[in-house]
Amino acid sequence: MNKSFFPLLAGTCSLLLSFAGVASAQQHEAVSNPPFALLHGPYLQEVTTEAATVVYETSDKAFSWVEVKPHGAADEEARRCLTSRDGLFDAYNAFGSVRIHNLQPASQYDYRIVSKQMLQFQPYKVTFGDSITTPWYTFSTINPKKKGASIFVTSDIHGDAAKLEKLLQLADYRSCDAFFYAGDMMNYINSHELPFTSFIDSSVKLFASSIPFEVVRGNHETRGNMARSYSTYFPKENGKIYGSYLLGDVMIVMLDSGEDKREDHWVYAGLTNFDAYRSEQAEWLKQLIQTEAYRKARYRIIISHFPMVMDTQWKEEKEWYGWDDAIRKFLPVLNEANVDLLVSGHTHRYFYHEKGSDGNRFPVLKQGHDSAARLELHDGKIHLKVIDTKGTILKEAIL
Numbered sequence: 369m370n371k372s373f374f375p376l377l378a379g380t381c382s383l384l385l386s387f388a389g390v391a392s393a394q395q396h397e398a399v400s401n402p403p404f405a406l407l408h409g410p411y412l413q414e415v416t417t418e419a420a421t422v423v424y425e426t427s428d429k430a431f432s433w434v435e436v437k438p439h440g441a442a443d444e445e446a447r448r449c450l451t452s453r454d455g456l457f458d459a460y461n462a463f464g465s466v467r468i469h470n471l472q473p474a475s476q477y478d479y480r481i482v483s484k485q486m487l488q489f490q491p492y493k494v495t496f497g498d499s500i501t502t503p504w505y506t507f508s509t510i511n512p513k514k515k516g517a518s519i520f521v522t523s524d525i526h527g528d529a530a531k532l533e534k535l536l537q538l539a540d541y542r543s544c545d546a547f548f549y550a551g552d553m554m555n556y557i558n559s560h561e562l563p564f565t566s567f568i569d570s571s572v573k574l575f576a577s578s579i580p581f582e583v584v585r586g587n588h589e590t591r592g593n594m595a596r597s598y599s600t601y602f603p604k605e606n607g608k609i610y611g612s613y614l615l616g617d618v619m620i621v622m623l624d625s626g627e628d629k630r631e632d633h634w635v636y637a638g639l640t641n642f643d644a645y646r647s648e649q650a651e652w653l654k655q656l657i658q659t660e661a662y663r664k665a666r667y668r669i670i671i672s673h674f675p676m677v678m679d680t681q682w683k684e685e686k687e688w689y690g691w692d693d694a695i696r697k698f699l700p701v702l703n704e705a706n707v708d709l710l711v712s713g714h715t716h717r718y719f720y721h722e723k724g725s726d727g728n729r730f731p732v733l734k735q736g737h738d739s740a741a742r743l744e745l746h747d748g749k750i751h752l753k754v755i756d757t758k759g760t761i762l763k764e765a766i767l
């Protein structure tokens with residue numbers, strides 16, 4: 369045998385082994401580094417007659433923007449929307465939101481997210497990686513002339529996303545115009561992923577890329593070492609968690625009732641300031657109910673995590689200072705505000721308090737932790753239906 373064959377064979381094997389090594393490394397890289405992608409969302413927040421916010425998260429740090437166009441228009445008609453702060457576009461972030469302005473009322477739009485992965489972000493060198501462009505999603509701005517609404521409300525999901533999906537299905541979410549979560553959708557917030565796995569991802573799967581959900585904070589969502597990032601998931605132009613939402617002739621007021629115990633309770637470790645916060649909201653509420661928008665609304669619905677009544681059983685159990693403080697500060701204002709219905713959670717027990725049952729001049733629904741309410745607002749009346757996870761109708765009434 370030609371002796372020179374062996375080195376050649378050895379060289380070939382080396383080359384083959386070398387190729388195998390590269391292939392193996394690439395496979396390993398493919399396993400350890402999944403392709404750049406959209407990780408969460410997009411979901412809509414604070415859609416009004418002329419604006420909407422898109423929230424998203426990519427799998428890696430990136431430079432992202434939203435493209436928006438009238439529904440069905442050519443791609444070339446899309447305009448680019450970015451978040452700009454102090455002269456700099458948001459960049460080198462995975463989680464982000466973009467407020468789209470200058471929309472027309474009662475109009476349909478298509479939007480998509482375009483994102484460029486940022487591999488390096490040095491002072492004088494930026495290296496982009498892969499790019500993604502999502503499919504187009506469609507949404508509508510609020511129609512100020514719309515009469516009535518079909519509204520879904522639930523609360524106290526406490527991280528059980530499957531339960532949320534079940535309740536949405538049972539309440540026929542496809543025919544709802546608006547979705548409100550009345551607090552305690554999580555037990556606490558101690559990781560960035562938790563809000564997504566608890567309820568945001570499920571909402572996106574079913575509707576939230578096209579119709580926004582609005583959140584009212586529950587007392588559990590004030591707990592945990594990431595509770596202070598709560599509002600970044602649900603951004604509002606005014607930076608507040610509480611607020612009002614006008615859907616045509618329906619005024620929704622969202623109160624943030626805070627914690628249920630005294631500020632000096634050991635659970636809070638001296639880190640809460642809810643007494644002052646509730647006072648601030650009460651003053652805001654007094655002003656809101658004097659506005660033309662509030663007074664002219666045909667329906668006025670309040671959503672609050674704490675019910676604005678506390679039945680005897682709870683009063684006797686122990687002192688609930690924070691809950692009581694919310695009632696003391698909000699109820700007198702609400703009693704003068706021609707409220708049609710207050711929807712709440714917190715107690716985990718369904719109960720319907722008739723108007724006038726405990727100093728309340730409007731009915732108060734406590735929907736329980738295994739149920740959801742559907743409100744049909746038509747012809748000046750509220751058709752209320754409360755359904756639990758077994759499909760049992762707990763309440764059906766016309767208010």
Ligand SMILES: [Fe+2]
Binds near residue numbers: 524588714715716
């Ligand atoms: Fe709860």
